[in-house]
Amino acid sequence: MLTRFEEALGFFPKASNHLYALCDYQTLIKRELSLPDFIKIVKKYDVKIIQYRDKLNLNEIQIKNLNYIKEQLDIPIIINDKIDLIEFADGLHLGQEDFEKIHKNKTLAIKLIRKKIGNKLLGLSTHNEFEILEANELDLDMIGLGAYKGTQTKDVDSILGDKISYLAKISKHPVCAIGGVNIDDKIENINFNVVGSGLYGQN
Secondary structure, three states: OOOOOHHOOOOOOOOOOOOEEEEHOOOOOOOOOOHHHHHHHHHHHHOOEEEEEEEOOHHHHHHHHHHHHHOOOOOOOEEEOOOOHHHHHOOOEEOOOHHHHOOHHHHHHHHHHHHOOOOOEEEEOEEEOHHHHHHHHHOOOOOEEOOOOOOOOOOOOOOOOOOHHHHHHHHOOOOEEEEEOOOOOOOOOOOEEEEEEHHHOOO
């Protein structure tokens, strides 16, 4: 029986560093790139999944952008944080603090989230062994794990470096490496390389 993630992707996401593109609207503007430019890059590099993150636009613009991306690409689109926009995406990615805002008890938080998003994909950011083991007990489809390396776009408390491969191995869920990841990084036990600025710079 296929998992939700396998159904959405159309294949089994084995640990082979598939590309997961981060479409950060603020970074696109900074790089003077349009959404059509982003779509071209995604097609060029055979990206398997996209996460849309937008801290700038009103919801109606974000909905328009999500619909445009979906029209252009036949791959899952994950929305970052905005659970109220789940109707226009194939899944949701949340950070640890986002879960805590919903409920301090993560098991109860998951139940509340699932009530809202149904059978759509759900990812959670993790940073250490404790958070991964906690995630193993939750109804998730994937985890983000990082930061792999330092990044100019986000302040991070800890850099995992090579330790990321050991940590990924203990996850029951497919693992998406985050933070300073490049297109061609070969990281053991990692299913997806989540590439943000590194992807935008490749056009």
